[in-house]
Amino acid sequence: xxxxxxxxxxxxxxxxxxxxxxxxxxxxTGIIGAPACGxxxxxxxxxxxxxxxxDAKFKTYGCGSAIASSSVATEWIKxxxxxxxxxxxxxxxxxxxxxxPIKVHCSVLAAQAIAAAIEDYxxxxxxx
Amino acid sequence: MNLPxxxxxxATTPVDPRVAQKMCGCLTRDGVxxxxxxxxxxxxxxxxxxxxxxxxxxxxxxxxxxxxxxxxSGATESDNLAIKGVALFYQHKGKHIVxxxxxxxxxxxxxxxxxxxxxEITYLTPQPDGSIVPEQVEEALRDDTILVSLMHVNNEIxxxxxxxxxxxxxxxxxxxxxxxxxxxxxxxxxxxxxxxVDLMSFSAHKIYGPKGxxxxxxxxxxxxxxxxPVIHGSEQEWGLRAGTLPTHQIVGMxxxxxxxxxxxxxxxxxxxxxxxxxxxxxxxxxxxxxxGNLDKGASHLLNVSFNYIEGEALIMALKNIAVSTGSACTxxxxxxxxxxxxxxxxxxxxxxxxxxxxxxxxxxxEIDYTIHLVKEKVAELRNMSPLWDMYKAGINxxxxxxxxx
Numbered sequence: 001x002x003x004x005x006x007x008x009x010x011x012x013x014x015x016x017x018x019x020x021x022x023x024x025x026x027x028x029t030g031i032i033g034a035p036a037c038g039x040x041x042x043x044x045x046x047x048x049x050x051x052x053x054x055d056a057k058f059k060t061y062g063c064g065s066a067i068a069s070s071s072v073a074t075e076w077i078k079x080x081x082x083x084x085x086x087x088x089x090x091x092x093x094x095x096x097x098x099x100x101p102i103k104v105h106c107s108v109l110a111a112q113a114i115a116a117a118i119e120d121y122x123x124x125x126x127x128x
Numbered sequence: 129m130n131l132p133x134x135x136x137x138x139a140t141t142p143v144d145p146r147v148a149q150k151m152c153g154c155l156t157r158d159g160v161x162x163x164x165x166x167x168x169x170x171x172x173x174x175x176x177x178x179x180x181x182x183x184x185x186x187x188x189x190x191x192x193x194x195x196x197x198x199x200x201s202g203a204t205e206s207d208n209l210a211i212k213g214v215a216l217f218y219q220h221k222g223k224h225i226v227x228x229x230x231x232x233x234x235x236x237x238x239x240x241x242x243x244x245x246x247x248e249i250t251y252l253t254p255q256p257d258g259s260i261v262p263e264q265v266e267e268a269l270r271d272d273t274i275l276v277s278l279m280h281v282n283n284e285i286x287x288x289x290x291x292x293x294x295x296x297x298x299x300x301x302x303x304x305x306x307x308x309x310x311x312x313x314x315x316x317x318x319x320x321x322x323x324x325v326d327l328m329s330f331s332a333h334k335i336y337g338p339k340g341x342x343x344x345x346x347x348x349x350x351x352x353x354x355x356x357p358v359i360h361g362s363e364q365e366w367g368l369r370a371g372t373l374p375t376h377q378i379v380g381m382x383x384x385x386x387x388x389x390x391x392x393x394x395x396x397x398x399x400x401x402x403x404x405x406x407x408x409x410x411x412x413x414x415x416x417x418x419x420g421n422l423d424k425g426a427s428h429l430l431n432v433s434f435n436y437i438e439g440e441a442l443i444m445a446l447k448n449i450a451v452s453t454g455s456a457c458t459x460x461x462x463x464x465x466x467x468x469x470x471x472x473x474x475x476x477x478x479x480x481x482x483x484x485x486x487x488x489x490x491x492x493x494e495i496d497y498t499i500h501l502v503k504e505k506v507a508e509l510r511n512m513s514p515l516w517d518m519y520k521a522g523i524n525x526x527x528x529x530x531x532x533x
Contacts, residue, residue, distance in 0.1 A: 003444075011444055017512045034530030035515060036475035038438050038464070042514040059514040063440040067512065 003064060004098035010068035015075050018057040020044040028121025032113045039066045039106065043073065043113035045085070047121055053077050053085055058113075065103040069093050069110040082118050133449045133494045137334075137487035138283055138311060138429050143380065144336035144488070150383045151338060154178065154376035164373045165364060175375045182382025186330070189385040189392075190309075191319040192345050198365045199378055202342035203310035204234040205358070206329035207277075209344050209369065210306045211238045213355030214275045214327070215247055218304070222272030228252040228260050229470040231279055232308060234329075239277075248272075257421040258287030258471055262294050269297075275304045280312035284454060284467040284483060285420035286429035288316065295324030304353060310334050310342075314388030315396055315428055320345060326353045332377070336488060337384030341377040395488060400427035402486050402495050409499030413506055415519065419468060419481060429485045431468075433477040436516040437509045442482060445505040449498050454481040474526075476515075 003011075019042075020027045027046050033039040039062035046055040056074035060067050072093050077085040093099075093107035134142075143151075154160045154175070164179045166172025183194040200206045215225065227239055229251045239249045250268045252260050260278055269276075276298050281288050291307050298305040306327040309318060314335035320328065325347075332341035346368070347353050361370025388395075407422060407430060419431040431454075434442060439453030454465030464478035473481075484498070510516040518525055 008444075011441070014512065019517070031514065032531065035479075035525055036530070038440075038475075038479040040514055040530075059512050059517060061436060061513040061515045062438050064444040066438070067441060 003068075003100075007065055007068040007097050007099070010071040010097070011064045014067055014071040016057050016071065016078075017059065019059060020046050020055065020057050025124050026121075028117040028119070028124065030113045030116025030118075030120055032109050032116055033062070035061065038062060039109055041066065041070055041109050041113045043070065043110070043117050045077065045114075045117045045121060047082065051081050053080055053082070062106065062109075063103070065097065065099055066106040066109065068097055069099075069106045070113070072096055073110040073114055077114055082121070085114055086118060088114060129491075129493060129497065131448045133498060135449050135451050135484045135486060135490070135494075135498065137490070138286075138483065138485035139452060140333050140339065141336045141487050142489065143333075143338055144384060144387060146387060147337055147380045147383045151376040151380040154379050160375060162375075164375055165362070175373075178375055179373055179378050182378045185382035185386040185389075186343055189318070189389045190313065190328070190330075190345065191321045193348060196320075196345050196348045198344045198346055198368050199373055200342045200344055200369060201340055202333070203232075203308060203329045203331035204342075206331075206342050206344035207232070207234040207306075207308055208238055209355060209358045210327040210329060210346075211235065211275065211277055212242070212358055213368075214304050214306070214353070215242050215245075216356035217354045218274045219247075222270075222274045223247045224250070224270050224273040226250045226252065226265060226268045226273060226276045228254055228278055230254050230258060230282055230284075230467045231277070232283060232310070235277055235279070235308060254282075254287070254470055256471055257424065258282045258285045258419075258467070259289045259421075259424070260294070262290060262297055265294050266297050269301055269303065273301070273303050275306060277306040277308070279308040279310075280318075281309075281316065281426040281429075282420075282467065283311045283429075284465060285431040285471070286311075286425035286427075287420050288312070288424060288426055291325060292323055298326075299324040302351075311426065311429075314385065314392060315399075315426060317392065320347075326351065332381035332384055335384050335388050338377050338380040341374070341381045343381065391488075396427055399486050399490070402490055402492065403427055403430050403484075405492060406430055406484060406486075406495050406499060409495070410502060413503060417477060419471065419473065419477075428487060429483065431481055431483045433468075433473065433481045434506050435477060435480055436513045436519055437506060438479050439481055441509055442480075442505060445509060446482075446501060448501060451485075452483045454478050454483070476525075 058070040060070040090107040090111035162171025162175040164176040187194045308329045310331040328345040330343045333339040415435040417433040454468045468478040
């Protein structure tokens with residue numbers, strides 16, 4: 001697959017690899033995808049008292065564009081409110097990385113992972 | 129060391145310089161450019177002589193008669209001519225064909241087409257090591273079976289099928305036996321005097337000859353196999369394959385087979401050692417799986433699944449080596465390798481597979497570099513894999529309910 005330079009840059013130097021403590025009430029975790037499909041994305045956010053995402057981490061099993069999409073997604077949502085983060089659309093990620101059409105689903109996964117992490121965080125908040 | 133290191137010899141090989149040199153002599157005005165079918169002048173005669181010399185060279189490697197070699201544009205065309213040719217010629221005897229699930233697309237595509245014409249195909253499921261055993265073939269035969277078509281060496285995992293035993297069975301039942309030998313010719317000795325194989329497909333570019341060139345062995349007596357041609361036109365190749373013979377390509381294939389004949393023994397030993405060296409270097413990596421059989425497989429190929437890593441990502445990370453993967457992510461279909469799936473591999477392991485294949489120009493230094501690079505990149509990618517974390521935490525990922533996507 002011929003990828004854009006941006007995909008290769010994010011793949012070779014991915015930002016925000018790692019894990020946050022999923023039991024921390026300030027942390028929301030989203031896991032999206034399935035091993036059989038070749039993609040599993042785990043995206044975590046840490047939200048401060050002001051409702052700002054102060055940290056985001058990911059771990060991704062998947063192809064180069066899935067890893068690059070995770071890297072871009074975590075970069076973009078850091079410093080944003082939950083509402084702003086939810087406004088990050090897969091289309092924006094796909095455009096940023098110039099993903100080939102067959103790889104657009106990787107950006108969809110990244111957007112879904114953001115939404116899942118936020119939902120998990122909100123559920124935790126309600127439970128308190 | 130030239131980077132990226134080429135470890136995709138099962139896909140294609142560079143033309144041997146000795147082959148290229150011969151080919152160059154058949155192109156320009158000062159060379160043998162004539163049409164081998166021109167029987168009226170010397171230009172044609174000289175070209176025809178080179179074509180026949182090459183036919184002998186090809187026949188020589190596989191212990192066939194030159195008369196039994198039909199030039200084609202490659203193994204795909206050879207497979208088409210063999211299978212369609214037999215099906216159409218012998219359809220009055222029956223319309224059942226036996227093949228396997230791990231054949232090359234050149235065979236499976238033809239079989240699908242024949243199904244649309246009313247033929248019935250039995251697709252055998254391979255053994256876990258990828259081979260087809262004689263008992264399976266015998267069980268699948270019916271009164272209306274006219275053809276068995278199997279590959280000698282599988283192109284993805286290197287498994288070797290016992291074509292000698294299977295040939296005995298098909299011969300006893302008077303059923304035609306076609307073998308695709310694209311991955312075995314020049315690597316494993318083939319003796320068509322002894323083998324009960326009736327049709328055999330060959331490719332030039334898998335053994336240091338040019339692309340776009342192949343041959344089909346068609347047994348000419350005991351039994352004489354008849355075919356309906358796929359390409360109609362003039363009378364070249366005893367009416368079995370029309371079209372002007374490409375002298376330079378044919379000369380290249382001849383020379384490539386000639387070199388293979390003289391170097392096969394030494395070369396296959398050296399390549400087997402390289403493969404063993406690679407496997408020795410990789411085998412201690414945690415959670416990997418060898419696909420195929422190291423002892424019984426063809427020596428030029430090693431297929432390994434690196435669990436919890438996706439194959440395309442690994443290939444990107446291994447940009448300094450040129451290899452291929454059974455992962456879906458490099459294919460347009462987004463489906464993982466049908467060959468690995470037929471062996472019973474899970475989708476995950478099929479997605480995680482890498483095929484290393486070596487050849488004439490592979491060196492020990494290249495293998496050592498590869499071992500080092502693979503180890504480093506596997507560790508890096510596992511460090512970013514959520515599945516690896518789960519595995520390390522003792523979670524069995526197959527028990528998790530994953531969403532669809």
